[in-house]
Amino acid sequence: MLTVEGLRSAYGPIEVLHGVDLEVRSGEIVTVVGANGAGKTTLLHCLSGTQPISAGRIQFRGDELTTVPAYRRLRRGLAQSPEGRQIFTNLSVEENLRLGAFLYTDERVERDMQDAFAMFPILREKRNLVAGGLSGGQQQMLAIARALMGRPHCLLLDEPSMGLAPLIVAQIFEVVESLRARDVTILLVEQNAYGALKIADRGYVMETGRISMTGPAAELIADPRIREAYLGI
Numbered sequence: 261m262l263t264v265e266g267l268r269s270a271y272g273p274i275e276v277l278h279g280v281d282l283e284v285r286s287g288e289i290v291t292v293v294g295a296n297g298a299g300k301t302t303l304l305h306c307l308s309g310t311q312p313i314s315a316g317r318i319q320f321r322g323d324e325l326t327t328v329p330a331y332r333r334l335r336r337g338l339a340q341s342p343e344g345r346q347i348f349t350n351l352s353v354e355e356n357l358r359l360g361a362f363l364y365t366d367e368r369v370e371r372d373m374q375d376a377f378a379m380f381p382i383l384r385e386k387r388n389l390v391a392g393g394l395s396g397g398q399q400q401m402l403a404i405a406r407a408l409m410g411r412p413h414c415l416l417l418d419e420p421s422m423g424l425a426p427l428i429v430a431q432i433f434e435v436v437e438s439l440r441a442r443d444v445t446i447l448l449v450e451q452n453a454y455g456a457l458k459i460a461d462r463g464y465v466m467e468t469g470r471i472s473m474t475g476p477a478a479e480l481i482a483d484p485r486i487r488e489a490y491l492g493i
């Protein structure tokens with residue numbers, strides 16, 4: 261579904277991605293784990309087209325994506341749920357969801373919204389309330405639901421567990437895992453390596469702008485280097 265080859269990206273003169281190779285196959289949950297500042301968010305911005313790349317290639321569903329502008333990538337089926345959620349706090353829950361469906365005017369939008377409410381019943385309950393009044397976990401659910409309203413084939417999820425209490429984190433990971441049944445392929449970047457690897461098929465470890473390890477998620481969880489460096493075990 262998504263293939264990244266030799267991706268490099270810089271902020272001004274400082275390169276932060278030094279040639280990243282990565283693949284996400286259709287139907288997979290793939291996670292990129294790594295410490296704060298490793299370059300995970302930058303990678304997702306490169307994929308969604310909001311951060312320029314200086315070298316490398318991105319292919320998506322058999323087509324070249326490298327030079328496709330950000331505003332066309334959602335139409336191609338690639339959506340991002342950004343770090344820090346970035347919901348519209350002054351708009352209602354429903355308005356946030358409708359913004360996620362800005363590409364569409366057909367009657368499927370209503371059905372998609374009902375699907376979102378079925379998936380996150382709390383959002384139905386609060387559909388007319390301003391999104392800024394939701395708890396952190398509920399805002400994260402809204403961010404995911406809003407991205408799904410764009411009908412993506414592949415969802416880029418940036419740190420959905422950030423700043424949430426452990427119980428809520430578990431709930432969020434459960435929701436992400438349930439997206440498998442909805443035919444959404446997922447690239448998840450997380451500092452919470454254990455939670456992310458637990459629900460993933462495969463994982464990549466990113467260290468200072470490079471992929472240092474990759475493999476089936478279960479193998480990475482069992483690897484003593486990962487256990488020591490990322491799982492605190």
Ligand code: ATP
Binds near residue numbers: 300
């Ligand atoms: P985090 O989990 O904290 O978001 P990350 O792995 O996602 O970490 P990035 O946010 O991609 O890492 O940051 C990678 C590197 O790029 C870091 O050294 C960071 O300081 C730097 N960086 C990120 N954004 C900018 C920016 N807008 N301008 C300059 N440097 C930046």
